[in-house]
Amino acid sequence: MFVRFAPALTIAALIGPIAAGVIGTLLPAFGYFPALAGRHFSLAPWHALFASPGLVRSVLITAFVGMATTAVSLTLVMAIFAAFDGTRQFRIIRRFVSPLLAMPHAALAIGLAFLIAPSGWLVRIAAWAGAPIERPPDLLIVHDRLGLSLMAALIIKEMAFLFLMVLAALPQSDGSRALTLARTLGYHPAVAWMKAVLPRVYPQIRLPVLAVLSYSLSVVDVALILGPTTPPPLPVLVLHWMNDPDLRLRFLAAAAALLQLGLVVGAGLVWIALERNIISLARPWLIDGQRSGHEYATKVVAGAAVIVTAGAVLMLTTALTLWSVAESWRFPEVLPPTLTLTNWQSQIGAAPTPLVASLGIGALASGLALVLTVGCLEHEVRFGRRVTQRALWLLYAPLLVPQVAFLFGFDVVLAAIGIDGGFGEVLAAHLLFVLPYVFLSLGDPWRAFDERYRWTALCLGASPSRVLFRVRLPMLLRPLLTAAAVGFAISVGQYLPTLVAAGGRIATLTTEAVGLSAGGDRRIVAVYAILQMLLPALGFALAVALPSLAFRDRRGMSTGA
Amino acid sequence: MKTIEKREGLVLEDVRLVVEGRLLVDLSLTIGPGEIVTILAPSGAGKSSLLAAIAGTLAPAFRLSGRMTLDGQRIDGLPPEARGIGILFQDDLLFPHLSVGGNLAFGLPAGLSDRVARQKCVEEALATAGLAGMSKRDPATLSGGQRARVSMMRLILSEPQALLLDEPFSRLDAALREQFRAFVFSAARAENLPVLLVTHDEADAKAASGRIVPLRSG
Numbered sequence: 001m002f003v004r005f006a007p008a009l010t011i012a013a014l015i016g017p018i019a020a021g022v023i024g025t026l027l028p029a030f031g032y033f034p035a036l037a038g039r040h041f042s043l044a045p046w047h048a049l050f051a052s053p054g055l056v057r058s059v060l061i062t063a064f065v066g067m068a069t070t071a072v073s074l075t076l077v078m079a080i081f082a083a084f085d086g087t088r089q090f091r092i093i094r095r096f097v098s099p100l101l102a103m104p105h106a107a108l109a110i111g112l113a114f115l116i117a118p119s120g121w122l123v124r125i126a127a128w129a130g131a132p133i134e135r136p137p138d139l140l141i142v143h144d145r146l147g148l149s150l151m152a153a154l155i156i157k158e159m160a161f162l163f164l165m166v167l168a169a170l171p172q173s174d175g176s177r178a179l180t181l182a183r184t185l186g187y188h189p190a191v192a193w194m195k196a197v198l199p200r201v202y203p204q205i206r207l208p209v210l211a212v213l214s215y216s217l218s219v220v221d222v223a224l225i226l227g228p229t230t231p232p233p234l235p236v237l238v239l240h241w242m243n244d245p246d247l248r249l250r251f252l253a254a255a256a257a258l259l260q261l262g263l264v265v266g267a268g269l270v271w272i273a274l275e276r277n278i279i280s281l282a283r284p285w286l287i288d289g290q291r292s293g294h295e296y297a298t299k300v301v302a303g304a305a306v307i308v309t310a311g312a313v314l315m316l317t318t319a320l321t322l323w324s325v326a327e328s329w330r331f332p333e334v335l336p337p338t339l340t341l342t343n344w345q346s347q348i349g350a351a352p353t354p355l356v357a358s359l360g361i362g363a364l365a366s367g368l369a370l371v372l373t374v375g376c377l378e379h380e381v382r383f384g385r386r387v388t389q390r391a392l393w394l395l396y397a398p399l400l401v402p403q404v405a406f407l408f409g410f411d412v413v414l415a416a417i418g419i420d421g422g423f424g425e426v427l428a429a430h431l432l433f434v435l436p437y438v439f440l441s442l443g444d445p446w447r448a449f450d451e452r453y454r455w456t457a458l459c460l461g462a463s464p465s466r467v468l469f470r471v472r473l474p475m476l477l478r479p480l481l482t483a484a485a486v487g488f489a490i491s492v493g494q495y496l497p498t499l500v501a502a503g504g505r506i507a508t509l510t511t512e513a514v515g516l517s518a519g520g521d522r523r524i525v526a527v528y529a530i531l532q533m534l535l536p537a538l539g540f541a542l543a544v545a546l547p548s549l550a551f552r553d554r555r556g557m558s559t560g561a
Numbered sequence: 562m563k564t565i566e567k568r569e570g571l572v573l574e575d576v577r578l579v580v581e582g583r584l585l586v587d588l589s590l591t592i593g594p595g596e597i598v599t600i601l602a603p604s605g606a607g608k609s610s611l612l613a614a615i616a617g618t619l620a621p622a623f624r625l626s627g628r629m630t631l632d633g634q635r636i637d638g639l640p641p642e643a644r645g646i647g648i649l650f651q652d653d654l655l656f657p658h659l660s661v662g663g664n665l666a667f668g669l670p671a672g673l674s675d676r677v678a679r680q681k682c683v684e685e686a687l688a689t690a691g692l693a694g695m696s697k698r699d700p701a702t703l704s705g706g707q708r709a710r711v712s713m714m715r716l717i718l719s720e721p722q723a724l725l726l727d728e729p730f731s732r733l734d735a736a737l738r739e740q741f742r743a744f745v746f747s748a749a750r751a752e753n754l755p756v757l758l759v760t761h762d763e764a765d766a767k768a769a770s771g772r773i774v775p776l777r778s779g
Binding site: 451452454470471556 | 613616617618620621622640641642644645646647648650652654655656657658660667668670699700701702715716719720721
């Protein structure tokens with residue numbers, strides 16, 4: 001029964017909130033919002049929007065950060081693959097990427113701020129090493145006006161995401177054989193990768209690249225922690241206006257949210273146009289027979305990207321850990337003189353609510369997403385319809401439509417029909433962003449399952465649901481738990497969905513960490529950031545450990561069948 | 562082991578299988594109880610698709626027409642689990658998450674609900690296959706020949722009314738192949754099952770010593 005309706009339920013869970021939310025944004029943006037006495041359509045919100053100071057600069061900064069982040073992270077990931085695919089170093093890089101992807105954006109941004117701020121760890125280390133620094137240099141590094149530190153944090157995270165997307169696309173495009181073939185034809189590794197593998201991989205990572213673009217244009221939490229403030233990027237402006245005590249600003253905010261949507265659509269179109277141009281420019285280059293070129297430069301750039309990223313992540317994690325156990329840590333001390341657990345006891349021991357909320361929401365959202373995903377995939381098996389390209393766009397919808405463009409609207413619509421969301425609304429909002437990742441994570445291993453196991457079991461007289469629960473799900477336990485852990489990590493990292501859907505009434509580790517990051521006690525912020533990192537890591541550790549434990553006497557299950 | 566009853570075996574009437582406008586199979590065939598019929602054809606000719614059509618696991622891309630009955634009962638249109646047709650593939654497909662005994666118990670009908678009786682059936686099946694006492698073993702620790710025999714016993718325990726063999730001998734090396742072939746054929750004859758064997762190996766066909774039919778009788 002459930003399997004039959006799973007696709008419809010999933011589509012409803014994906015599209016319902018977005019559609020309702022866009023409507024709930026669209027109407028107030030044109031003056032219609034009965035709850036706030038807006039009963040007539042008008043362009044007044046737009047006049048107000050365009051009259052607000054700093055808007056143009058805010059839009060330009062947002063566009064710059066979004067486009068540059070996407071271009072740089074994509075270029076670096078391609079360079080890493082071109083330089084290292086198939087080498088020994090590549091395996092080391094691979095092992096490093098998954099934990100990086102599991103690290104919540106906010107935690108990484110907070111850690112980066114602790115590292116690069118004028119009073120941060122890097123400056124302290126420089127002072128310790130003998131540089132003549134007595135006071136924190138008077139520089140605007142965090143919250144810099146061009147959004148460079150914001151971009152740095154985003155690039156680190158988006159590189160990890162794109163790296164894994166390319167990795168997933170490689171087998172389908174027969175990448176390793178194409179690479180070998182090109183090399184036997186005399187092409188040097190990097191050129192071989194760019195000419196023989198990339199043209200086949202790119203079409204498959206196009207949606208992820210557009211998702212990165214949309215995300216970098218619309219990110220709120222990282223922008224609050226690291227982004228410029230005068231004026232802030234557009235999505236942060238929307239958040240400020242939405243949360244302003246002066247409710248009349250809601251109209252203005254809705255218009256700005258719609259502008260944000262337009263910005264994402266526009267940037268997406270520009271990106272696709274650029275893509276086309278580059279593809280047509282590159283076509284003669286693909287077949288000009290040149291077998292080498294820029295090998296060394298590619299290796300240097302890619303190597304530097306890997307080393308800087310890895311170094312930054314290791315150092316910022318260390319800095320966070322030190323801050324969380326520091327009793328006091330004054331500038332320019334390179335290490336805290338005394339360590340203590342007081343910060344942990346005072347925050348988590350005394351008030352574990354945010355931790356419990358993160359755990360509960362994450363577990364429920366990823367559990368629900370897993371049930372829906374399994375339902376959809378089993379529907380595919382039983383009714384024989386594969387996911388089409390159009391369905392894939394549906395799956396990516398929550399990742400392509402900017403969060404600020406519909407989350408507030410969703411809340412407005414729910415309030416208008418008398419549902420005061422609370423926990424259920426938070427869950428629905430989280431599910432929306434967890435579902436795509438769970439689906440993408442489980443889809444490939446599910447479809448790679450040898451269907452003859454299913455046929456054998458059916459022919460032995462087992463009913464389809466018995467086959468599902470006794471054969472397929474146990475055999476796929478490893479990818480199932482991995483998908484759940486991915487979903488859990490995504491949920492733990494969500495900032496805006498929790499904030500908007502809960503109306504500030506539910507605090508999670510992420511909302512606390514982001515909320516405290518502006519001027520809060522570094523030691524306490526660090527505790528939340530570290531917990532934010534630990535929770536997803538714990539999820540992944542369980543996803544590895546549980547199947548190994550459950551199947552410790554089953555050698556055939558050790559590779560995850 | 563089966564009581565004698567009125568059995569007509571597996572009957573295919575005008576079974577036609579079309580994929581993308583191409584006629585793969587056109588066959589009328591009766592296989593009596595205890596009889597082994599072989600279809601000898603090269604790989605890719607549609608042998609496996611014919612077996613999938615009979616078992617009920619055919620992919621939706623295929624168009625199937627005709628009638629199929631087993632012991633007088635119409636089976637086309639029934640879901641695979643209700644057809645009473647057992648199938649053996651090239652690979653043993655033992656469930657890697659279950660023990661050897663667990664695999665066999667998976668085959669046993671749920672109607673036999675007494676735990677002790679189920680375990681007894683499993684032990685007997687293992688003894689028949691020369692694997693006495695291996696119930697708790699991990700299937701991954703068995704040899705290829707042992708695994709093949711477990712998969713056959715799992716099938717027999719599910720009490721099928723007909724048996725389909727999809728080149729089940731081709732993965733085994735020569736000596737094992739002969740042994741396993743004899744094991745499968747004698748088990749099928751002991752149960753008086755109609756057997757349809759598809760293979761590209763003439764030695765299989767010879768060993769089956771039954772009729773050989775083409776995929777398209779025209």
